[in-house]
Amino acid sequence: MENIEQRSKQLAKTYEPNEVENRIYRFWMEGGYFHAVPNSGKKPYTIVIPPPNITGQLHMGHALDNTLQDILIRWRRMQGFEALWMPGTDHASIATEAKIVEAMAKEGISKEDIGREGFLKRAWEWKETYGSRIINQLKKMGSSCDWERERFTMDEGCSKAVREVFVRLYEKGLIYRGERIINWCTHCRTSISDAEVEFEEKEATFYHLRYPLTDGSGYLELATTRPETMLGDTAVAVHPDDERYAHLIGKNVILPIVNKEIPIISDTYVEMDFGTGVVKITPAHDPNDFEVGLRHNLPVVTVIDEGGIMNEFAGKYSGMTIMECRKEIVKELEEQGWLVKTEPLKHNVGSCYRCRTVIEPRISMQWFVKMEPLAGPATEAVKNRYTRFVPERFEKVYFHWLENIRDWCISRQLWWGHRIPAWYCQDCGYVTVGRDDPSVCENCGSSDIKQDEDTLDTWFSSALWPFSTLGWPDKTPELDYFYPTNTLVTGYDIIFFWVVRMMFSGLEHTGKVPFDTVFIHGLVRDAQGQKMSKSLGNGIDPLEIIEQYGADALRFTLAAGNSPGNDMRFTTEKAEASRNFANKLWNAARFILMNIGDNKVELGLPDKLELEDKWIASRFNSVAAEITENLEKFELGIAVQKLHDFIWDNFCDWYIELCKSRLQGENASGGRQVLVFVMTGTLKMLHPFMPFITEEIWQTLPHEGEALMISPWPEYDTALDFPEEEREMERIMEAIRAIRNRRAEMNVPPSKKAPVYIETAFIPTFERGAVFFEKLAWASEIKVGSGFELDRAISIVTADATIKIPMDELVDKDAERSRLTREKEAVKKRLDGVMARLNNKAFTSKAPADVVNTAKENAARLNEKLTLLEQSLLNL
C-alpha cells in the first residue's frame, strides 16, 4: 500500500506494453499460477493445445487460436476450476524433414549421404535449436499454459502411446499392410493420406485418341488428359449398356506406339455421356482404373517411378519427366494419326498440401487403418451429444466426412517420425509387431529380421494428443482427473486432419470422447479478405503487432473480431483501436490512483452508496452476469465488446465524470472506494482478454490476493441490483445529454456557463443529481422545481423534465418555436405508432404481457414528453 503513491507517480501518461508484459509474465511464472495439479478438490477444466509444428513461426492463425484458448482457460481458472492448459509441439514429419533436407542441400549433403542415423541426429539437433522458438512466441502472447507439462509428439511418453496404439490396432486387425494405389508426392517422395490432397480446378487439354481394333474393323475413339499414361494401359472400357459399343465388348484393340493387344471390357464406372464413352484403363496410375483393374483382373503396368520419371517400362521414353513424355507421346501420336483432336477441359487436379506438387497416384505397399469400425462410434458420439461442435453446423461437415471415409494410409516414406514397429522375417516372411523391439522372428525364431523403413503419418500421433499427453497408456492421476478434456479450440480447416482422428482414437483407446466441446474458429484474413499466406506475402506478423501495440491489443482485436466459425479480417487500424482502449483503461487507473493519493482505501463497497454509486454498481453487476453467460455460450466477441462498452461509456465517460466534483469534497472516500471496487471488478472480467495490462493495473490498485489472474471471477450479486436507481440516473443522464445537444447545436462553448432551471415531477431525483449539471452540462447554477417564469430562455424537453436555460442574446423565439414543433411532430409520430399497436386487439391479446407493458410505459413517456413540448410551445 505504501508504494501506491510511488507507483502512481511512475504511471506514464500512455501505456507502454513492452516492459510491462515481460515483467508480468515472469511474475506469473514465478508464482507458478499456470500449473495445474490433479485431485485438488476443484473441478477440472482442461484444454489441450493444438500442438504447433516445431518448424513453425507464430502467425495470425496461432495468435487467434491461442488467444481464444487462453481466454477460456483464464476465465475458468478464475471461476475456481483446476484449469489445465496442456502445451506442446508437433514433430510435423513432412514439413520438418523437408526443412532439414533443404538446409542440408545448401551444404551439398543429401539424406542418403549421412544415412538414417545421421539424419535423425541432425533432426533432433534441429528440434533442440528451433523447437522452442514457437513456444517462446506463445509466451509473448500471454498464454497461460502449464509449461511444466510441455510435451512433444516424439517424446518418450507420446512415442509409447503411439506404439501401444499401433500394436492394439494391429492385433485387432484394424491396421493392415497392403499394396494399394495411394496418393504419392513426387517431390516429398512419400505417400500422403486422402485428407492431405488438395483439389484445384485446372485448365487441361483433353486429347482424343483412337485405338485400332485388332480385327481391322475400325477404331475406338477415347479421350484422356494424360496421354503419357497410355504406356501403361491394359484395357479400354465402355459402359455395359452403351449400345454404340456393345458389339465390341470382348474384342481387342491395339495400343498405339506400344503395339500391344489390350481387351475392350465393360464396366459401369464409365460415364456414357462423358467424352466418347470410352475410357483407357491404366491401373497403375489412376485410382479408378486401379479399381476397374481389380474387378477385371487386369495386369498392372507401372510406367512412372517415385520421382515422377518415366521408368524402364516406358520404353524409349524412359528417363523423361511426365511432362516431357507427354509432349513426345502427343507428337508421335499425331504423326502416326492416332490423335483425333484436342479440346480444352477444366478438371480437378490434386496436389500435395505441403508442397503443392501434383499428386501422382501410385501403387505401393503401405500400412492402413481400417476406418469403418472406427468411424461408427465417432459419429454416434456426436449424434448422442457426448461431444458437440460450436457452431453446430460443423457437425454436418464432420458426419459427412466420416460417412465417406476410406481407409487411412498411415505409412510415410520418411525418416523423421515414429518408425513403424513391424519387423519382417527374412527367412519365413512373417511380420512381427510388438510393444518391444523384437530380436527374433515371432514365428520361426530367426534372428534375420528387418524393421520396416517407414514412419507414421504425423497425424497418427496427434490423434492421441488429448490422452497421450496425460500419461496414457499408463493409468496416471492426470489421465484420471483431467481426461476427458473439455474444450478443443481449432480452425475449421483442420477438422478432418485432427478433430475427427482424435475423436475415433479417443473412443477406441480410452472408451471416452476426448473433449466435450469443439470450439471452431475461422481464418484470419488480411484487410482485403485474402487468406494470409507466405507466397502472397500478405501476412501480418503477430509479433510485430505485439511490438507495436502490445499483446493485449492484439488479443483484444482477435477476440473482438471473433464470431464462432467465421473468418475475420485483421487490420492494423483495428489493432490501433484496441491499443487506444488499453490506454483508456490505463488512464482510468491513473485517475483513480491520483485521487487515492495517500489515502487508505477500504476494499469493498462503502456502507452508504450515492445514487451514482448504485447506478454503476448495478450496471457492473448486470454486465458481470451477461458476460459470464456469453462466455458459457462461447460468445467471446460479444463478451469483450460488452466489457469495452461498459468500461468506456459507463465507467469512464459517466461514472468517473460524475465522481470528479465529489472527490474534491467531503464524501471523497466513498467515491474512491466505489472507483476501486468497480475498477478491480472490471479488471477481473477483462483479464482473460487483456491479461497483462489488467494484472499490472490491479497490482497497483488496492487489492486483495497476490495476483489478479488467480482472483475470483465476479458473480452476479442480488445486493448490487438497483433497478430504481438505474432509472433515476437515466433520467438525469438524459437531461444532461439533452442540454449538451442543445448547446452544441447553438454553438455555445463550454466556457460559457449558464443557469439551468429544471421543471420536473421527479424533484428528489434531480435535486440529488443537480451537482452533475455543473460539470457535465456547464451549469452556473441549478434550480429544481416548477413554474419558473423566464423571459428569454431556451426550452429543452425530455420525458421527465423541461429544462430552461436563460440565454438572452442567443434566444431566437421563432427558431425555438420551429425546433420545438419539429420535435413535437417526431414524438407524435412515434406515439401514434405505439398507440396503433396498443389499440390492436390482436397485439394486446397475443403478445406476452411484458411486451405489452413496455409498450404502455413507452406510450406514457411519449405522452408525457408531448405534453411538456406543447406547454413549452405555449409558454414561448
Add this chain to the structure above:
RNA sequence: GGGCGCAUAGCUCAGCCGGUUAGAGCGCUUGCUUCACACGCAAGAGGUCGGGGAUUCGAGUUCCUCUGCGCCCACCA
C-alpha cells in the same frame, strides 16, 4: 454433382431465444488546451438490414425463392 457460409451505416463487422427509436470501431462534420487520457472529450450526419414471397399481432432475426460473392466435399477419364 452435393453441402455450407456471407450479403446490415462510406469501410470492417456485431446483432443470442422474433418484441421499444437496428449497434460498435474506423472514417466524416462541428465544437473543445474540461485539473485520467488528443491513443482524448462533447455533439452530429449517415441504414427502405441484397431482391421477391410466406408465416406472425409483430421479421434484420423464422420458412420458401431468386441474385451476387466465398468456402468445403465428391473417382466423369
